[in-house]
Amino acid sequence: MTDSAPRDVIPAPAVPRVPVRGGGTFPVHRIYCVGRNFADHAREMGAAAPASKAERGQPTLFLKPADAIVTGIEVPYPPGTTELHHEIELVVALGRDAPPGALDRDAAQALVFGYGLGLDLTRRDLQAAAKAKGLPWDTGKAFDHSAPVGELLPAAAVGELAARTLSLAVNGSVRQQSRLDLLIWDVPDILVALSRLYALRAGDLVFMGTPAGVAALQPGDECVGRLDDLLELHCRIAPPRV
Structure with missing residues (x-):
């Protein structure tokens, strides 16, 4: 009698996982990202920012591969760029x-398991070159090790997001900081928008957008992200892998 079940012809890749505070891990299905979700960052990137919620239009959405996740401290400087x-x-x-x-x-809010902090690492020179030609800028965003993520905290332990402050320090100096009530599209807004385009699944992560102050990183830089005193993300930019 033969086994009729199909067999993999190559080893199956491991499922990316993010640690959860208190124990366990969160297996990642997809990574959705939101661009230009803080008005100050939109202007910093040369884009118009809406004057009111009525003028928002549609959010800018893109994806990163799930295996771009980094949960350790070391993040290698990526190839092909001089402006990470x-x-x-x-x-x-x-x-x-x-x-x-x-x-x-x-219904959108009811899908949320919890929250964490992430770095949407960007090869800015590649993104800018693609934008200038009117081309997709996947190579600037969706690359290996482009999504460092800290531990997740269940939503009930985080509470109301609007009162929280998001920040990033590099080598001890704060570069980015904003209250979350300044998001142009809040969490339910983004999940509603995504649901019109994708089948959202357990295991999905959504990077909600960044405030102004983005700048270059170099090998050796130490990054510490914080959401008040609730969440932290620590990473170090390592030399390129040869």
């Missing part, structure tokens, strides 16, 4: 599959 930039972001972790169709705000 930091972007500190709130990370939203989904603990449930979304029902079919577009969500409303309450």
